[in-house]
Amino acid sequence: NAGVTQTPKFRILKIGQSMTLQCTQDMNHNYMYWYRQDPGMGLKLIYYSVGAGITDKGEVPNGYNVSRSTTEDFPLRLELAAPSQTSVYFCASMSENEKLFFGSGTQLSVL
Amino acid sequence: AQSVTQLDSQVPVFEEAPVELRCNYSSSVSVYLFWYVQYPNQGLQLLLKYLSGSTLVKGINGFEAEFNKSQTSFHLRKPSVHISDTAEYFCAVSHTGGFKTIFGAGTRLFVKA
Numbered sequence: 611n612a613g614v615t616q617t618p619k620f621r622i623l624k625i626g627q628s629m630t631l632q633c634t635q636d637m638n639h640n641y642m643y644w645y646r647q648d649p650g651m652g653l654k655l656i657y658y659s660v661g662a663g664i665t666d667k668g669e670v671p672n673g674y675n676v677s678r679s680t681t682e683d684f685p686l687r688l689e690l691a692a693p694s695q696t697s698v699y700f701c702a703s704m705s706e707n708e709k710l711f712f713g714s715g716t717q718l719s720v721l
Numbered sequence: 722a723q724s725v726t727q728l729d730s731q732v733p734v735f736e737e738a739p740v741e742l743r744c745n746y747s748s749s750v751s752v753y754l755f756w757y758v759q760y761p762n763q764g765l766q767l768l769l770k771y772l773s774g775s776t777l778v779k780g781i782n783g784f785e786a787e788f789n790k791s792q793t794s795f796h797l798r799k800p801s802v803h804i805s806d807t808a809e810y811f812c813a814v815s816h817t818g819g820f821k822t823i824f825g826a827g828t829r830l831f832v833k834a
Contacts, residue, residue: 614764641820650730652811652826653765660820668821700764708753708772708815710822712764 612636616701616713623691623720631686631716633701639711641704642684643668644676646697647715653700659684691720723748723814725825733831736804742797742828744812754795755813755822756786765811771795772817782806807832 614635623629635642640661645653655668659678673695675687688695701713728743746752753772757765769780776788786797795812812825 643822645824650826652725652727653824655821655823658821669823702765704820704822708755708770708822709767710755710757710765712766714764715762 614701614703614711614713616699616716618716619714620717621719623688623718625691625693625720627691628687628689629691629718631688631699631701631718633684633686633713634682635684635701635703635711636682637703637705637711638681639703639705640681642678643702643704643710644674644684644686645700645702646670647700648697656686656699688718693720696720723752723816723823725812725814725823727812727825727828729828730826731829731831733833734802735833737801739800740798740802740806740830742810742812742830744795744797744825746793746795746812746814748793748814748816751817753815753817754786754788755815756780756784756795756797757811757813757824758782759809759811759827761808768797768810802830802832804832804834806830 617632643658644656654670657676659665699716702710726745755770756768771788779785809827815822
């Protein structure tokens with residue numbers, strides 16, 4: 611039972627570098643999400659997808675891009691990393707009874 | 722738009738004591754309500770959810786929550802906590818028929834021996 615798998619677990623970037631956070635789920639869920647978690651701020655929604663080929667912005671989309679070419683995969687791309695993007699990133703998928711399943715997170719530092 | 726306010730950022734409590742973690746929400750439409758728990762260095766796990774029906778919802782690990790529509794609250798309770806309940810707890814809301822879940826800032830529960 612893999613559930614939601616995120617890679618990498620940790621990453622350090624220099625300002626201006628780019629990277630892709632990978633997310634895959636094996637539960638055939640249509641809805642997938644990217645959140646970032648900052649201390650004392652809870653989780654903020656970056657982007658979400660309601661199915662393959664369909665994505666939309668969440669609360670804090672600036673500086674990020676996503677794609678959803680398959681039901682399983684929902685990668686998050688940072689094009690020009692900035693210190694403000696230092697955070698813990700969580701990918702999640704949602705079952706039909708509204709339950710969110712989370713990955714174990716990616717801790718990203720931009721220096 | 723919905724929003725969630727968790728009224729306490731940290732709650733220290735002694736082992737075997739009762740605890741209540743408070744959550745208020747605002748929404749102009751009907752909502753679904755959730756509590757998630759996050760143990761150190763892990764992702765979030767669902768504790769319990771209210772979708773419809775009985776306003777008292779029981780979840781895993783002995784937790785329960787009560788939906789109060791008039792007070793727009795969904796407080797989480799446990800009659801006797803254990804050291805292992807030390808974690809961060811997040812209240813969340815989505816509107817019925819929707820697919821975006823909005824989270825509160827979290828409450829860190831410290832259980833002391």
